[in-house]
Amino acid sequence: MSGAGRGRGGADSRCSACGQPLLVQWVGDTAALKARVPLPPDTARLPYPQALADSTPDNLVWCLPRLPHRALCLRWTSPRHPPDCPHQHLTSHQCPPTTLF
Ligand SMILES: [Zn+2]
Numbered sequence: 675m676s677g678a679g680r681g682r683g684g685a686d687s688r689c690s691a692c693g694q695p696l697l698v699q700w701v702g703d704t705a706a707l708k709a710r711v712p713l714p715p716d717t718a719r720l721p722y723p724q725a726l727a728d729s730t731p732d733n734l735v736w737c738l739p740r741l742p743h744r745a746l747c748l749r750w751t752s753p754r755h756p757p758d759c760p761h762q763h764l765t766s767h768q769c770p771p772t773t774l775f
């Protein structure tokens with residue numbers, strides 16, 4: 675059934691390098707940026723200040739509201755994003771360093 679299920683948001687995929695489940699979406703209407711973030715458990719608490727501490731100028735923070743009956747939809751955050759925003763906050767996926775056992 676290829677071609678079905680095409681639509682905005684909710685596209686799950688995996689990192690081709692490390693296989694971790696990712697949420698990959700185009701975010702933004704005018705200047706869309708492809709966001710690739712690790713898919714968090716829906717109960718995880720991911721406050722904005724914590725994600726901000728992990729972010730870099732090249733690694734933005736995405737806000738992920740969990741709305742009932744709605745596909746996951748990442749949102750861009752601005753520097754004025756409220757620190758007490760109740761949604762989940764994520765930075766882009768980075769492959770974990772390869773460990774040799
Ligand atoms: Zn937020």
Ligand SMILES: [Zn+2]
Nearest residue numbers: 689691692769
């Ligand atoms: Zn990866």
